[in-house]
Amino acid sequence: xxxxxxSTNTAIDNQQELAKQASKLTAEILGKxxxxxxxxxxxxxxxxxAGTSAPAAHIKLKSLGLPENRTADFSKxxxxxxxxxxxxxxxxxxxxxxxxxxxxxxxxSGTF
Numbered sequence: 608x609x610x611x612x613x614s615t616n617t618a619i620d621n622q623q624e625l626a627k628q629a630s631k632l633t634a635e636i637l638g639k640x641x642x643x644x645x646x647x648x649x650x651x652x653x654x655x656x657a658g659t660s661a662p663a664a665h666i667k668l669k670s671l672g673l674p675e676n677r678t679a680d681f682s683k684x685x686x687x688x689x690x691x692x693x694x695x696x697x698x699x700x701x702x703x704x705x706x707x708x709x710x711x712x713x714x715x716s717g718t719f
Contacts, residue, residue, distance in 0.1 A: 608712060608719060609633050609670040612647040616654035617662045617693055625692055636684055637670055656699055663699040664689050671719055673706035 611633045619625055626646045634641035656663040666685055681704065686697035709719040 608643045608714065609637050609639055610645045610647065610667070612649070612667040612669075613664060613689065614649040614652045614654065614666075615662070615664040615689075615693060615695065616652055616660060617650060617664075617695065619648065619650040619693065622648050622650065628692065629688070632684065632688055633668070636681055637673075639670070656701075661699065662693065662695045664693065664695050664701075666700065666702045667705065668702060669705040669707065671706065671709055671712060673704055675704075675706070678704045 611629050613625075613629065626648055629646045629648075630641055630644045633639075633644045633646065654660070654663050654665065666689065668681060668685065682702050685702055686700050689695055689700055690697050712719050
């Protein structure tokens with residue numbers, strides 16, 4: 608049910624390893640089983656931020672029951688992770704948080 612979608616204008620040599628680390632981090636920060644986590648990585652996207660094409664990232668974290676009172680903590684951890692892994696300054700990272708209603712999230716021929 609958790610989805611971490613990472614889009615960046617940088618090249619990523621180790622996409623599989625980055626995805627594994629991101630999956631583990633997502634499960635850890637949300638307190639959910641990693642068996643439900645999906646990670647999507649989109650490198651080398653056309654991404655202009657603040658008028659420049661310097662390294663930047665757009666991240667989406669979507670999860671059922673996402674605790675709104677913890678998004679600042681999630682932002683800090685995700686920015687630290689992406690900053691370290693992809694050498695992107697945290698002031699060049701936008702993060703979208705979403706918590707869909709259970710009937711709006713499908714899986715295994717049904718919904719949650």
